Amino acid sequence: MPRIGMLTPSSNTVLEPVTYRLLTGADEVTAHFSRLPVTAISLADEQSSQFSVDRMSAAAELLRDAAVDVVVWNGTAGSWLGFDYDRQVGEALSQVCGVPATTSTLALRDAFRAFGVRRLGLVTPYTGDVTARIAETYAAEGVEVVADERLEITDNFTFGEVPEQRLAEMVEAAAPGAHAVALVCTNLRGAFVAADLEPKLGIPVLDSVSATLWKALDLLGGLRIDRGSVLLSGSTRAALKEICAQLRAATGADRTAVRLDLPSQRLDVDRAAAEDTGPGVAPIQHDPRPDALNTARWLDEHRKTLVQPNFRADPQADADDVRAQMLAPVEIGGALVGWISVHSRTERDWTPADVQAVETASAHVKALVER
Template sequence: MKSFGTITPSSNIIVERVTLAMTRDVPDVSPHFARFGFAGRSDTVVEDYHWPSMMGAAQLLADAHVDLICWNGSKGGELGFDRDRVLCQRIEDELGIPAVTSVLALDQLLRGAGIERIAFVTPFRQPVNDKIVRGWTAAGYDCIADLGAGLSDNFSYSTMAPDVLKGMARQVATEKPDAILFYCTNLPGAGLCADMESELGIPVLDFVSAGVWGALSALGLSASLPRKWGRLLV
């Protein structure tokens, strides 16, 4: 039995739901979770991770002797991908456990498929979307469309209706991206990816399911995932 631990903000309810749903299809893996306190607005200016919170959550997971730690959060896309690389390195150096993040997993999936032209569907206000576009552009992607729902409270993102998210995906699809990203780990987009791929004819990725894929891939278990989570995750 292999195990992985996931770090998630305290106001996030989607990460655990999706992780448990995805790992039901994977034999011999045990997922575990640690939260750090965050229950407020996500549109405040943040230039770095709060390292005591992140490393404290990682330490709690290390106490369970997990084989891998995953930061299933989207903030690294705004801060710059190198912040997530530093986080993974710190976890490995200080705790002796390899680590992955959803941002780096998405980057791996997109680059593996040769995809550069991307569009974002987010729950955020435009200033946050602008930071996301800057972060992904700096990583070499052509961000041709972004559409936010104008929300700012972290918990509220989890309440977005599937039909609203589908409509937003259809809207950014008119710009002809090569892939669409449901951009937030408290956004209920994972279960919509396969249907939207069938409708739109392009890959549709979700941040949470990408993070779970990244963890399972690092453990050598991603081949067990069914196509219902998206075409690039199999």
């Protein structure tokens, strides 16, 4: 049975019980914890020293004794100390325990990428200067904080006393205009708030505890849990994102995207499940297209790759900035469940190698869905 090892701030009272609740029914994996002293959060040097790599490594040695299969630092300090810091932490933990490692901040970054988040609503218990530093860290990764709601608290234990209703109010306030909302702190009772609010808000709500557990499960092979979008579809979206990135690199296209009708993970073709775009190319992943797509009707009728160097003949493009495209259907059991598309913003003669690349990508998507 796989074991997840988690390093926990000493004054954190939320992440252990919430992690156990999230894992209810997932009997094929267990979570185990080790603590290190963390009591207050600020940008002061004495608070930053709580998160030294040496302290992390010492706590990880106790998890090594439990023969864990993956180890994570379940804290968000990297969101203000920087991704380079968390990468160092991850490397140290992996070396100590001899297994893959990650952190809450790296997990959130990977979730932002998987869900195509470029505009973020931020919810924290922290003070304004810490929250501003978090916004700077995320901006360096191409994620703009468009709204933030914060509690101006420094005592870590007190974070865990904030009522769920207050967090729900903060999430809703931070949501307008955002691609997703992130609750950044593993001592906030936000995991089930996030899962409950997603249908109402229509965007992912990425709680730090849930995101950290998701990434740990992803490193173990991608066990899905139906308790919020990141735990349910995060691994699928991340894998689709990688397929899109490889396809765009192979074709030199401006945009690649995947649309899937996958109810078990609450994915539908109205929005792209994943995409990859070139510099300066507008994303379409967050643009709903509820009407029947011209190209979808063609694919459903013909069940073969659509290759269009221009649009002087139907079907016409569904995205305004596209002047040439290829689309390959994804079929499961004879049913069209989606397609992968390649877009060019200029007219273009697609080569046989380009066609082979999109058909290979379609096969990879099919294999992923079937798996």
